[in-house]
Amino acid sequence: MVSFGRVEAIFIISPGTSNSGGESSKESSRSSTPVLAADRTERLRDKMRRRTESGDHWFSLEFFPPRTASGAVNLVSRFDRMGSGGPLFIDITWHPAGDPGSNKETSSMMIASTAVNYCGLESILHLTCCNQTKEKITGYLSKAKHLGLKNIMALRGDPVGADWEEEEGGFNYATDLVKHIRCEFDDYFDICVAGYPTGHPEAESYDEDLRHLKEKVDAGADFIITQLFFRADTFLKFVRDCRAIGITCPILPGIFPIQGYQSLRQLVKLSKLEVPEEIMRVIEPIKDNDAAIRNYGIEQTVGMCRVLLESGNVPGLHFYTLNREVATMEVLRQLGLWIEDPRRPLPWAVSAHPKRKVEDVRPIFWASRPKSYIYRTQDWDDFPNGRWGNSSSPAFGELNDYYLFYLKSKSSKDALLKMWGEELTSEQSVYEVFTSYIKAQPNCAGHKVMCLPWNDELLAPETNLMMDELDKVNRRGVLTINSQPTINGKPSDDPIVGWGPPGGYVFQKAYLEFFTSSENVTVLLKVLKKYEPRVNYHIVNVHGQNTTNAHDMQPNAVTWGIFPGREIVQPTVVDPVSFMYWKDEAFALWIEQWAKLYEDESPSRMIIKYIHDNYFLVNLVDNDFPLDNCLWQVIDDMFELLDNPPEEQPTDPAK
């Protein structure tokens, strides 16, 4: 006989549910949206605790703000690249001299905001309090909170000038800043503080410095990141000493891969650290050989990190990147910590702003311009649950607003001219740019076309599946800027089209979006009549002349997923309302990114301007996702009808 007693033990008694239980609906703290990744809702210290408890090692990356706007554009690209390796967080240093709290695209504040909002990275903003008023500091913190930043590295900072003195009631130590943050913002921010494995250079003693650190933690700091060091022992002793005086929070070692002789000297000078002799002995002889020094730095860092990780006292490593990629990535790869996880929580790049954590649906139009979409909807109050948009949402942000990535290409004007043509002679030469991009082949001048105004990156792997068809239609002036194939229930962990939690199935309706001439559109509309109601279309020109067979202005879900134990998720829709906003952006890119490469009144510029003024933007959805994609057939039919127009029926006047 199987005993029942053992089972009973695993039952959870739900209080208040033995009767009809009005309470239980309150008790259930069911989230308002199907949560696809705990990462999107957890705060940093909880993520850190979860990762530490699960025993896996992780890393984080430190960057400093750039000096120029184009440096900022490059740094944001670096965030995207280095973000793909899976850092637990990144942090942005505070440059008191660089207007760090301003709205300049190079400010610490704006760079951290960009990392959170546009790159979806958990980020820590440094903040120094030395020589600042409380009002000023509160202002920075309020601004950071408003921008969606949730973590602060609280630092004293270096006094400006020699005449600095302690100030009664002012910010004399980082401890004062920690207290101020907790006092003014309660538990909103996660707070990090700095630790000095060899003692702060200005401290009276190592022990005195440890006591200061304990004060910072007691004041409310959540974890510690240390100053760089060169020997694993230095850090491990420091951790032991911290634990001995009752510091229990996580302590992350600051790792500095030596990347060059000059940068090492400069850093050592600033931080007043001593480089151990065994390192100097290796470096001095090769000080003019950058590659050799970097290789040594990688080797030395990997060795030290191995010791740290194997000690069991180090859950994660914090890297001082100096805004460079190669050395840090190599160290992480050798340590096995760089993990490019192809699994995506959603088909599009999520934002880490707290108010967007419930966002689970976007219009497909911005698929290649997610940052533009985030920017243009940044003032929205909420991100609709399960469906896109609603009439009470504010409109999209204006097109003419300035921002780092708005209408800006990552490539230089020269590079763009090489890719898109120094001189255009006809619409046909534009078509050739599109086909070169699609085939990732050199254009007639021998330059590979790596991007288009609507696509900053090369084609997505799933679009590659349709390369032959895309090539064929672009040759004839169906200038595709967005497309997705039909997917009828592929596993959610499919390496190319998968997304969401494991064990699910993802689906897509085929989508095709392109510019084409009004002559083509005239014929296309005739063809589309044959495809009713299978194909939905929206066709619009720059003036807003718009024709569609969409039902009641309702969105059409074109990507969705079915997962175990969850509601349906439909992250991508074709939405008639937002299409009219996208249309403005898509047409503007012809002029802003392409036409303006050429002289005013030049033939090249006139050709792009002609396309902008006269072409239509078309989107097509094949609703019959279990069947083969019919959209290529639609375009073929259009070409067929263009090539063989029906003869005019002669009307016989005698009849």
Next chain:
Amino acid sequence: MVSFGRVEAIFIISPGTSNSGGESSKESSRSSTPVLAADRTERLRDKMRRRTESGDHWFSLEFFPPRTASGAVNLVSRFDRMGSGGPLFIDITWHPAGDPGSNKETSSMMIASTAVNYCGLESILHLTCCNQTKEKITGYLSKAKHLGLKNIMALRGDPVGADWEEEEGGFNYATDLVKHIRCEFDDYFDICVAGYPTGHPEAESYDEDLRHLKEKVDAGADFIITQLFFRADTFLKFVRDCRAIGITCPILPGIFPIQGYQSLRQLVKLSKLEVPEEIMRVIEPIKDNDAAIRNYGIEQTVGMCRVLLESGNVPGLHFYTLNREVATMEVLRQLGLWIEDPRRPLPWAVSAHPKRKVEDVRPIFWASRPKSYIYRTQDWDDFPNGRWGNSSSPAFGELNDYYLFYLKSKSSKDALLKMWGEELTSEQSVYEVFTSYIKAQPNCAGHKVMCLPWNDELLAPETNLMMDELDKVNRRGVLTINSQPTINGKPSDDPIVGWGPPGGYVFQKAYLEFFTSSENVTVLLKVLKKYEPRVNYHIVNVHGQNTTNAHDMQPNAVTWGIFPGREIVQPTVVDPVSFMYWKDEAFALWIEQWAKLYEDESPSRMIIKYIHDNYFLVNLVDNDFPLDNCLWQVIDDMFELLDNPPEEQPTDPAK
């Protein structure tokens, strides 16, 4: 060359969209939910106009309130049956003597409310104003509005007693009531008024009566239903006369199929109508043969209706049913107007209450008890868009509230005892009742089991597909009360599992819900470990001991549909919160409907009580909808493990 001019003509210029256009988001009156049937949002007069303009004929049905509660239960069943033929609306007469505006289950108000809320029928409530104060009438109208009624048939009614006199400023004519409704409720209600093809019996003349009718329409009535008549010409002349004096609204002929000699005489006496001699000549000789009279009535009515419909002046027919089904249904069938449309807007029976018109998701548990679900959620303020429930919704209504269909079976106690056993001898005899129900076969006493406490109807066609499996498991005490098979993308017009608009695809995850003994549950839990995470389960007993592997208390979508040009619709979910409410109802039905059939302390009652107290309610979902349903395998594995329990491993004390 194909000219472009012709295409341009069909473009709609959207104002305000040629620039980024903040206005266009306001212009789009996109509804807040994917609308599956215009019928759910249109008001009656618009439906009528749309049907009339499209040229198809329709019908409507008049009922009077019942005298007894069991009469009410039967009438509600009749609404369901007659509703399946597709009436445009039904109307409920007002019985001034029968407390018509009260909360009694037999009142006009409650019957109309039931038709709207629980049967999903567009309904008109009659209202008579004679001898009523304005306050009283306003009270009735407010109550009707609150209950979700949207249409009023405004009547004067018969004066009570002989001493009635016109009252200054009172309700002397139906016109006064129409004016009052428009004055107090603006355009909220659609208003219908009565027309008399042969003149109102109290009117001075036919012309005088027509003028009164014109006044009623001018005061704000939307359409006219006429008194019954016996010759098509009578009605067609009346319509011509109405049009001649400027009455332009729809005029619906009141059709009375003669169903018996006595009922005809009574009606004629009340309405002061004359029966034409050609009809009396036929009827008098057969006045004692009910069947013959009914057949004649059907034939006579069909003939007259054909003339009416062919006249081109009659868009729809209004039937005085006298609360009977046969004659009216037969007339409608012969006219080709009775159309049982298997297409369903959603998998469950919708309610016609205005506030529920956006309702598009329900827990699966109430699949066989939709009226109970509607009743228990009637106080909810909103019906979530796209997903079930949210924590701010009020709790489910209490179980002990009284209502027509709560805990009441349509069958008599006698009939139930015959089906479910005059005397139960063991749990096994309960299992046999379940298997008899599932196989729709007579039980051991020779009575067909037509219902169970959890299922008022025979098995749904889609459940029939699983009859063999259901039979097998019920025999062994897995007492199934709800189930659905896996559906992987069947067309939405599939006659068995289809729902929603055409051209779509519907899906289901397999679902199985049953009561079973604690011994079985113990083994089942072991088996379920092998099926993680493919199978989600909730297992609970009457005391609320609850075990589940549901993720974060999130609902699991188990029925969904993908349609052309729309968002995903997921009308059925397995929701952990509502399951705890359903559990109370499901366990209570054992006692209220079954145990109480037997004497207190009788063995039969004790057996049911034992099951109620000791069995568990289990639900299982197979998340892997593209594969074959594994839930039967789960149950098989449970039986297998019960039959062949693993031998205890003898522990060797020597080792």
